[in-house]
Structures are given as structure tokens and as C-alpha cells.
Amino acid sequence: MGKGKGALEYWVAVVKPGRVMFEIAGVPEETAREALRLAMHKLPLKCKIVSRADLEGGSGSEE
Known part of the structure; x- marks a missing residue:
């Protein structure tokens, strides 16, 4: 039997075009x-x- 899946190496977040990421x-x-x-x-x-x-x-206005 195995000992689990191991440690995470990195995180991923899927961000689709047009998504608002931050509001201030x-x-x-x-x-x-x-x-x-x-x-x-x-x-x-x-x-x-x-x-x-x-x-x-x-x-939209680019900067």
C-alpha cells in the first residue's frame, strides 16, 4: 500500500478572460x-x- 499522494508542488487558479480579479x-x-x-x-x-x-x-480602458 502507498503512503498517500505526497506534498503539493504548486497551486493553480483558472482565470478566464473578462474576469474581474480585484475591486478597490x-x-x-x-x-x-x-x-x-x-x-x-x-x-x-x-x-x-x-x-x-x-x-x-x-x-474597457487599458493602462
């Missing part, structure tokens, strides 16, 4: 945009910053 409230828009811009450089996928108005209007 309670800070000025420029502060939120700067924080998200810095976070975008650390993620291994293409991202864009959109506002609630962009989502309701149907068009």
Missing part, C-alpha cells in the same frame, strides 16, 4: 490605479484596469 473601494481613484498598475507587473498574464463606468458602458 475607499481610496482615491489615482491611488487605486497606481496600486493596480504595480500589481499588474507581478501577474503572469495580460491585465487591464477598468472602472465601474467602463463595465456598465461596455468599453
